[in-house]
Amino acid sequence: MARKQMFEGGTKQRILQVGTQVFLENGYDATGIRTIMRRVGADVGAFYYYYPSKQALFLEVLEAVFAPYEEEAAVLMRGAAADPLGTLLHLFEYMRISVQKFRAQYAGRLHMSARWAMRERVLAHLCPYVAQILHILVEQGARPRMPIDRCAESLSYGMGSLLLDASSSLSQEEVADLMQVMQVMLALGVEPAAGGASEA
Secondary structure (H helix, E strand, O other): OHHHHHHOOOHHHHHHHHHHHHHHHHOOOOOOHHHHHHHHOOOHHHHHHHOOOHHHHHHHHHHHHHHHHHHHHHHHHOOOOOOHHHHHHHHHHHHHHHHHHHHHHOOOOOOHHHHHHHHHHHHHHHHHHHHHHHHHHHHOOOOOOOOHHHHHHHHHHHHHHHHHOOOOOOOHHHHHHHHHHHHHHOOOOOOOOOOOOOOO
């Protein structure tokens, strides 16, 4: 019976579909393979035919959830050489809007541990894109105030964390302020607002 379930077709996709729902709603630790397979309608042996572990399924769930966003980010990056700063701003704005839509879609059904895993995934995926754009900006005359890799991490995890903060919603003015800070950090000729700290 188990082999029949394995090869009937669609079992792996169903495991991924159900796994996504259960992981997002219950979190990683509270999700069991038996629970997933009970909802799938197949035995536990079928799970191990496709996945070596719960962690392997969880990683594939994250990949599947983020695949559309990765594709869109890649499209945004096509304009990086012509307009690196504009691309950087669009990347952060796209991330902010996408996160809002995702949270609205899963409102009240997203477990905190799943939220944090996804948050970390977003920031980790954002960092290489930011570094790529910073390299282009440096070629065009920007002088970041720290090494590019550190600057990319600071921008991705700093600004990204603020934009992804679930406890607050940034106003348009606050987002504009963050963008201005980013431009100052990259030494692009934008001065801090009046009353801000000046360089020693």
